Amino acid sequence: xxxxxTNVFYTYMTGTPFERQALNDVSVSIEKGEILAIIGHxxxxxxxxxxxxNGLLKPSSGKVTIDDIDISGRGGEAKKARQQxxxxxxxxxxxxxxxxxxxxxxxxxxxxxxxxEEVDKQVHEAMAFVGLDFDTFAKRSPxxxxxxxxxxxxxxxxxxxxxxxxxxxxxxxxxxxxxRNAVFKxxxxxxxERGIAIVLVTHSMEEAAKYANRMLVINKGKILFDGKPAxxxxxxxxxxxxxxxxxxxxxxLSALLRSKGLDIAEGIADSAELVxxxxxxxxxx
Amino acid sequence: xxxIKGLKHYxxxxxxxxxxxxxGIDLDIKKGEFVAIIGAxxxxxxxxxxxxNAxxxxxxxxxTVGGLDTVEEANMWDIRQQxxxxxxxxxxxxxxxxxxxxxxxxxxxxxxxxxEIRPRVEKALAAVGMTDYAKHAPHLLxxxxxxxxxxxxxxxxxxxxxxxxxxxxxxxxxxxxxxxxxxxSLNKDKGITIVYITHxxxxxxxxxxxxxxxxxxxxxxxxxxxxxxxxxxxxxLGLEAxxxxxxxxxxxxxxxxxxxxxITDEELAQALCx
Numbered sequence: 085x086x087x088x089x090t091n092v093f094y095t096y097m098t099g100t101p102f103e104r105q106a107l108n109d110v111s112v113s114i115e116k117g118e119i120l121a122i123i124g125h126x127x128x129x130x131x132x133x134x135x136x137x138n139g140l141l142k143p144s145s146g147k148v149t150i151d152d153i154d155i156s157g158r159g160g161e162a163k164k165a166r167q168q169x170x171x172x173x174x175x176x177x178x179x180x181x182x183x184x185x186x187x188x189x190x191x192x193x194x195x196x197x198x199x200x201e202e203v204d205k206q207v208h209e210a211m212a213f214v215g216l217d218f219d220t221f222a223k224r225s226p227x228x229x230x231x232x233x234x235x236x237x238x239x240x241x242x243x244x245x246x247x248x249x250x251x252x253x254x255x256x257x258x259x260x261x262x263x264r265n266a267v268f269k270x271x272x273x274x275x276x277e278r279g280i281a282i283v284l285v286t287h288s289m290e291e292a293a294k295y296a297n298r299m300l301v302i303n304k305g306k307i308l309f310d311g312k313p314a315x316x317x318x319x320x321x322x323x324x325x326x327x328x329x330x331x332x333x334x335x336x337l338s339a340l341l342r343s344k345g346l347d348i349a350e351g352i353a354d355s356a357e358l359v360x361x362x363x364x365x366x367x368x369x
Numbered sequence: 370x371x372x373i374k375g376l377k378h379y380x381x382x383x384x385x386x387x388x389x390x391x392x393g394i395d396l397d398i399k400k401g402e403f404v405a406i407i408g409a410x411x412x413x414x415x416x417x418x419x420x421x422n423a424x425x426x427x428x429x430x431x432x433t434v435g436g437l438d439t440v441e442e443a444n445m446w447d448i449r450q451q452x453x454x455x456x457x458x459x460x461x462x463x464x465x466x467x468x469x470x471x472x473x474x475x476x477x478x479x480x481x482x483x484x485e486i487r488p489r490v491e492k493a494l495a496a497v498g499m500t501d502y503a504k505h506a507p508h509l510l511x512x513x514x515x516x517x518x519x520x521x522x523x524x525x526x527x528x529x530x531x532x533x534x535x536x537x538x539x540x541x542x543x544x545x546x547x548x549x550x551x552x553x554s555l556n557k558d559k560g561i562t563i564v565y566i567t568h569x570x571x572x573x574x575x576x577x578x579x580x581x582x583x584x585x586x587x588x589x590x591x592x593x594x595x596x597x598x599x600x601x602x603x604x605x606l607g608l609e610a611x612x613x614x615x616x617x618x619x620x621x622x623x624x625x626x627x628x629x630x631x632i633t634d635e636e637l638a639q640a641l642c643x
Contacts, residue, residue: 262607
């Protein structure tokens with residue numbers, strides 16, 4: 085079970101003065117069950133890349149398959165395959181349109197042709213997943229919710245379609261730290277309990293280091309690095325900075341402490357782990 | 370420069386319920402000061418910011434800018450010239466097809482004589498480090514560059530104060546660094562008063578003063594050191610202290626003696642490795 089891109093090229097506005105090669109021979113396989121972070125500066129091609137994952141964009145050349153089915157086709161099989169990939173765009177709350185939370189979340193599953201009972205079940209489950217109490221929120225207008233709540237409604241709408249792959253473009257942009265943590269807790273639960281593969285496009289090095297088990301670094305339409313976040317962040321720091329990325333804060337602090345002679349392990353991704361390491365290095369209990 | 374007294378802003382939502390977005394704010398911002406405002410989503414930060422240039426008006430209390438009361442309609446244009454605003458999304462703030470035309474839009478609009486516009490545009494672009502891009506098309510710039518063009522557009526109006534409402538929320542790490550560096554330089558080199566709203570605590574470290582908001586109130590404020598060493602209180606408000614402060618606080622909790630006011634990596638390293 086995987087999404088496979090084989091030699092994918094994509095050119096915007098072909099034949100105009102604005103012609104631009106956004107993807108340049110990208111081959112990558114996204115396996116079911118992984119959490120893949122995609123990082124890269126604005127205009128690096130990462131959004132273009134993820135829009136190929138469910139056929140929103142068709143490669144200028146090359147092939148995209150989902151679970152071995154070529155998704156460029158018009159047939160029912162290709163359509164079904166494309167629907168396995170749920171997309172949550174940046175600021176998903178701007179895509180909310182229905183009068184009640186229930187209607188908004190049920191739009192996707194109804195469109196997929198689920199039966200009324202199945203739709204109802206999916207809406208209940210999706211709301212529980214994102215931590216919105218059904219009785220409190222189902223009948224309310226989504227437009228009266230807070231930013232964080234609206235974002236959860238939008239994510240629930242995609243979850244209710246029961247996808248095998250979930251692509252999230254900057255799910256935490258504009259959220260405060262608590263709401264950010266809450267959104268990620270839900271995403272991790274989805275991954276764990278339903279085995280959904282997560283593709284996370286992010287500008288936050290912290291999130292990539294903390295949540296992903298694999299990371300792609302995109303630059304100029306090509307994959308610059310593909311590997312474990314810890315390895316890429318510790319081995320390719322200078323190249324990352326050169327392409328507009330950075331190290332996570334916790335890596336910077338760890339490196340500084342190492343340079344002062346403290347024995348801190350490489351690849352620490354959160355503050356609790358760092359605290360443990362400091363205590364050990366100093367011989368504190 | 371800005372004086373806010375007993376400011377309340379109430380509105381009625383679609384259910385007919387009264388929402389107290391701001392519920393008694395007192396805040397004075399001095400000329401040349403760099404103030405960061407932090408707080409959870411819905412704490413009232415943006416509502417407060419929108420009072421600073423009369424986009425919103427107080428339900429109760431007053432907000433004066435350079436001595437001008439924002440409720441007086443006659444003051445509105447003067448106030449908006451003095452206080453410029455930058456928002457989250459760089460793509461929503463650009464109006465022209467060429468960078469220098471975009472920057473010239475503001476001064477043209479308020480009737481600056483045309484021979485004065487060019488020098489203003491050049492100065493504004495230089496202030497944000499975008500001189501080389503004067504003839505470029507804004508939509509082909511990076512997010513950080515677009516935000517700098519938006520800031521240049523304000524600078525061309527020669528404001529005293531710039532209010533930035535989460536200007537880096539949509540930017541990559543490079544873009545975030547560019548904006549923070551630009552804002553710092555406008556403050557230090559040009560003496561522009563800065564009000565900077567952010568969810569990134571590391572960005573707030575650059576400020577002279579940090580204001581912490583919750584539920585329409587100012588909960589506490591002070592220098593970055595004073596505010597960010599209150600790690601547990603920040604967490605209760607849904608916020609996060611900078612990493613070094615958090616680590617120092619955890620170490621202190623397990624009985625290790627460390628100075629109370631550690632907030633930067635360097636301070637922590639020094640305390641641990643002396």
